[in-house]
Amino acid sequence: MAEQTKLWSGTLQANAEQGVKTGLTLNTRDPNITITVTGTTKFGSGFPEVGPEGDPNYTNPKVILPSANEGACLMKIGDHLMKVGAGLSDWTIRYDGELTFLYNDVPGEYADNTGAYNINITKTPVVWNGTLEATNEQGVKTGVTVNTADKITITVTGEGTSWPGHGPFGPDGFPGSTNQFDPSANSAAVLMRIGTGPYRLVGTGISDWPVAEDGEIAFFYNDAPGAYGDNSGSFEITLTVY
Known part of the structure; x- marks a missing residue:
């Protein structure tokens, strides 16, 4: 595989209900991207630490993306919300729009979350x-x-x-x-x-x-x-x- 070019790196705090905007506007004509996510978080004081995939033993239909585990790392491109988890490798961009990362929790219940995910994005020339x-x-x-x-x-x-x-x-x-x-x-x-x-x-x-x-x-x-x-x-x- 060709050497990767760094596009963006940043941190998604688990208590950031609005997520973190990357400032990147993606286009379906762009080269494929690779996203890596590391770190641990808690989606409430009474819950265990989880990684970017979230807690596979705990589902909640009230989270912003019910098809993904609570505590998972998500991304939004334009109006399209999807799971990232621990990352995506050589991923073909499917939508046009600004890229934002979000923490999968129930709206209004982010204040007692702790921890953060470290995110890196590269692209294949x-x-x-x-x-x-x-x-x-x-x-x-x-x-x-x-x-x-x-x-x-x-x-x-x-x-x-x-x-x-x-x-x-x-x-x-x-x-x-x-x-x-x-x-x-x-x-x-x-x-x-x-x-x-x-x-x-x-x-x-x-x-x-x-x-x-x-x-x-x-x-x-x-x-x-x-x-x-x-x-x-x-x-x-x-x-x-x-």
């Missing part, structure tokens, strides 16, 4: 590998959709020529020409575009770049429109979304 041919005027779509909460790293290797006998040049292209479709970047350079946003120079790559707009990532070879037929070469691209 999305990795895409592909090839951009210098002859491909339409570019190559990755199928990877990002949003402004993401960061990306891109590495590019290879060489291409924008006409016979000239070059080859690496992913940074060459300066001095302005007839390519993005004249602000070197000719024969590797570019990217996110959704309907602007074209941006990638060159040999970028590292931990904060995504500026939402949409699918695509890569392009910077040449004059209609002049791709005599190009040659290709570039190998690795895209990682954190």
Whole structure:
């Protein structure tokens, strides 16, 4: 499994009836997440200590999620409430909305609870590998959709020529020409575009770049429109979304 990226860590106090907001807004397009929960709590002075799964020997139809044990760790995404327990591994996000953690108890009866759960959230980076041919005027779509909460790293290797006998040049292209479709970047350079946003120079790559707009990532070879037929070469691209 790819190395996990930390998203959030915090503490859910057992007496916090409103739970703890993470400040994270999840989206079904996001990478899978892993949640780990540790710690012990009591849901009243006369009850035993329990872990994040709650007390399997005690059910109460009055708790906020009756299908889960009392004392269990829960999460709410938007309007959807569900059990987390001791955690979820490589979990596919099913709903859009802000993520809040809650303690499963009876409304109005949180004051005598004690203890807390420590919660950590990580996500699995999305990795895409592909090839951009210098002859491909339409570019190559990755199928990877990002949003402004993401960061990306891109590495590019290879060489291409924008006409016979000239070059080859690496992913940074060459300066001095302005007839390519993005004249602000070197000719024969590797570019990217996110959704309907602007074209941006990638060159040999970028590292931990904060995504500026939402949409699918695509890569392009910077040449004059209609002049791709005599190009040659290709570039190998690795895209990682954190």
